[in-house]
Each structure stands twice: as structure tokens, then as C-alpha cells.
Amino acid sequence: MTDQPALTDLDLDAWIDGAKNITQVAKIVQRGDLLSKRTRLKEELELARKIPADDRGIDDRSPEVVRAELDKVERDIYDSMLVVTIQDRTEDYRKRLRKRLIEELGLDPSKNADHLDTLSMHIVADSIIKVETADGREMPIGPGGFGGDRLARIQERCGNAATIELWTRYREMTSTSPTVHAPLSRGSSSNRGGATSR
Structure with a gap:
């Protein structure tokens, strides 16, 4: 006797009706000028930790002081970031968008590399559907979308x-x-055929 796979009572059409576009998030850094300061403070902290307290000079800062400044710089970088949610589109949608942008912006990407860059900028910007601060507060982007400009x-x-x-x-x-990745615990998996090692 052959085991028959179990049938589900899920409705395929209902599943399709509930499908959503794939989304991703990405961070945009505003205060990139602070990254060099962060690097310098990390190096200073590493050095400060190597110097025993008794051997520190008057101008040598303690690891705790350097760490506090480093924490503030990292917080300032983090607080300045935007978190954008981008959404996938169909290739047909992107083709129509390219055609519209080429006409509206007067681009000729086949002959001008700058035009190709501008077109790419607008297509990526079009995928941005949500903008938030690093702590999760949503920022309005307006009816025209994020925009390549x-x-x-x-x-x-x-x-x-x-x-x-x-x-x-x-x-x-x-x-x-x-x-x-599949969840690690699935209730019915232990009832399926096969051996489990202990």
C-alpha cells in the first residue's frame, strides 16, 4: 500500500488573492561625517584599555570616558539614519516605468551614461514605499512617492x-x-516517516 500525501483544506485561489509583493528594508546614512570620528575613538579606546590606570598621563583619557564619547557618536549616527522599505515590482511594471521616465525626463540611456544613472536612480526611488526614522517613526513621503530627485x-x-x-x-x-528558513519546530514533522537520532 502506498502512502498518499495528506490533502490540505487551503484554497489555492484564496492563497493567491492574499499574496503580497516582496519587500526589504535598507538604511541610509545621513551623518557619514561621524564615521571617521567613530574610527578614531575606537582606536583610542583600544589603546586606553592597554594602558594601566597608574601609567596614564594627565592628558590620557580613561577607557570609560572614551567609551562614553564613542557611545554618543554611535547614537548620533544611528539617530540620523533613515530606514526605507522597498517593494519589488513586476518586470512589466518596470518596463512601463522606464518608458514613462525616458519620455518625461527626456532621457536617452542608450547613448548617455548619465541618463542611464538618472533612470536607475528614479527606478530605485520608485520602489521606496515607506520611510522611517531609526527609532520607527514614519515620515510622510507625499503622493508623488520618494522620487529620484x-x-x-x-x-x-x-x-x-x-x-x-x-x-x-x-x-x-x-x-x-x-x-x-523553515521553523525549527513543526508539530507534524515528528510523525513523518524516518529515524531520529538521539
Whole structure:
């Protein structure tokens, strides 16, 4: 006798109706100028921990003082970050968006690399559906969406590294299958066939 797989009472059409676009989050760094200060303080803290208290000079700061300043700098960097939620779209949607942007902005990405960069900027910005502060307060982005011009302004002021996580997450989200790990405990798994080692 062959074991038949158990049938579920789930409705396939209802499952499809409940499906949602894949989303990801990325941080955008505003206070990149503090990163060098953080590096300097980390180095100072490492050195301060090596010097015994009795051997410290008058101008040598204690590890506790350096740690307190480092904590403040890290808090300032963190508090300045934006957390953006991006949402995947279909390739058909992106094709229509590219066509519309090329017409509206007068771009020719096949002949001009700057135009290709502008187009990419607007497409990534279009995927941003939510903007929050690091502590979770939502910021209104307006009916027109985040907009490529805003993203370009951020990069002009903060440099490319400030938004690299956004670009990386966007590429991952639109080009790779999401990785989802199965829960470790599943009630019915122990009843399935096979041996379990102790």
C-alpha cells in the first residue's frame, strides 16, 4: 500500500488573492561625517584599555570616558539614519516605468551614461514605499512617492556609500529568490516517516 500525501483544506485561489509583493528594508546614512570620528575613538579606546590606570598621563583619557564619547557618536549616527522599505515590482511594471521616465525626463540611456544613472536612480526611488526614522517613526513621503530627485540629492550630499545598502538590497530583491528558513519546530514533522537520532 502506498502512502498518499495528506490533502490540505487551503484554497489555492484564496492563497493567491492574499499574496503580497516582496519587500526589504535598507538604511541610509545621513551623518557619514561621524564615521571617521567613530574610527578614531575606537582606536583610542583600544589603546586606553592597554594602558594601566597608574601609567596614564594627565592628558590620557580613561577607557570609560572614551567609551562614553564613542557611545554618543554611535547614537548620533544611528539617530540620523533613515530606514526605507522597498517593494519589488513586476518586470512589466518596470518596463512601463522606464518608458514613462525616458519620455518625461527626456532621457536617452542608450547613448548617455548619465541618463542611464538618472533612470536607475528614479527606478530605485520608485520602489521606496515607506520611510522611517531609526527609532520607527514614519515620515510622510507625499503622493508623488520618494522620487529620484530626492535620492540624487542624498547621494550628492552624503556620497554613494550612504545609499549603498539601498542599492544592494534593491539588486538582491529584484534578482534573487528570497531565502526563508523553515521553523525549527513543526508539530507534524515528528510523525513523518524516518529515524531520529538521539
